Amino acid sequence: MDEPEQARAYAEADFDEPNEQFVEQAIEWLGDLPDTAAVLDLGCGPGDITLRLARALPSARVHGLDGSPAMLAIARNRLASETDGRVAFIQGLVPGAELPLQSYDAIVSNSLLHHLHRPACFWEMIADTGAPGAPVVVMDLFRPADAETARELVATYAADEPEVLRKDFHASLLAAFEPAEVLDQLAACRLEGFAVDAVSDRHMLIRGHLPR
Ligand SMILES: C[S@@+](CC[C@H](N)C(=O)[O-])C[C@H]1O[C@@H](n2cnc3c(N)ncnc32)[C@H](O)[C@@H]1O
Incomplete structure (x- = not known):
């Protein structure tokens, strides 16, 4: 998603409802955080979720990390209009x-x-950067049973989106992991206390607390 065209199409897509749902689920799982808690959003993209989290946690510091300059340019633009530092x-x-x-x-x-070729590095980074006992909430697509189901999901949920987004969505579904694979990844990183739940026909929610 490094291309400006991809970043712009992604930022302009209407993710209002799923992003708000994710933030509500995240806030519920994060529970009572310290007053000036520091929260990290990995792969923040254009920053919509990062900013929603900041609004929902009015005294927390929220840091969004992303590899794409094009995505971050959009995120920083959004930030300029509403941040208090x-x-x-x-x-x-x-x-x-x-x-x-x-x-x-x-x-x-x-x-x-699902963007990562070596998913272990994602869980290792979480384990390395989270405080002992820190709550962790991850949402991702899970891989459908077959290519036909992937095509149906694109037709159902992205029919009106631009071609670039429909292609990305299709590729993402095929690249995504199955819940059982994520459980194996977690066990390999000593995060076996985490739970992996399918929460829709295409999303899984992964929640846990880092070891103390
Ligand atoms: C599908 S977007 C999700 C953006 C955001 N989390 C959201 O829900 O709107 C995936 C993001 O992950 C970023 N990304 C992919 N691989 C990455 C990596 N290895 N390190 C950091 N960011 C990465 C991409 O640049 C992109 O912005």
Whole structure:
């Protein structure tokens, strides 16, 4: 999603409802955070979820990390109009990004996992950057049973979107992991206490607390 055209199409798509739902589920899972908690949003894209989180957690610092300059340009533009200094967008890759803080009180991520060829690096980064006991909420697509189901999902949920987004959605569905594969990834990173739940016909929600 490095191309400006992709970033613009993604930012202009109407993700209002799913993003709000994700933020509501995240807030519920994050529970009582310290007053000046630091929250990390991995793969923040154009920043809609990062900014919704910041509004829902009015005293928290919220940092969004993304590898795409085109996405971050849109995120920073949105930030300019409504921030009070608690939100920052950082360019960097999972794995390896340098973050402003050594440790975060909570970590969220929506739709990044399936982009990664080596998913272990995602869970390792979460384990390394989250404080002991930190709540973690991750949403991602899961891979449908077959290519025909993937085509049906694109037709059902993205029929009116631009071609570039329909192609991305189709590719993302095929690249996504199955819940059982995510459970294996978590176990390999010693995060076996995390739960993986299918929450729609295409999304899974992964929740847990880092070991203390
Ligand atoms: C489908 S978008 C999701 C954006 C945002 N989380 C949302 O829900 O609107 C995936 C994002 O992950 C970013 N991304 C992909 N691979 C990455 C990596 N290795 N490190 C950091 N960001 C990455 C892309 O640039 C893109 O902005």
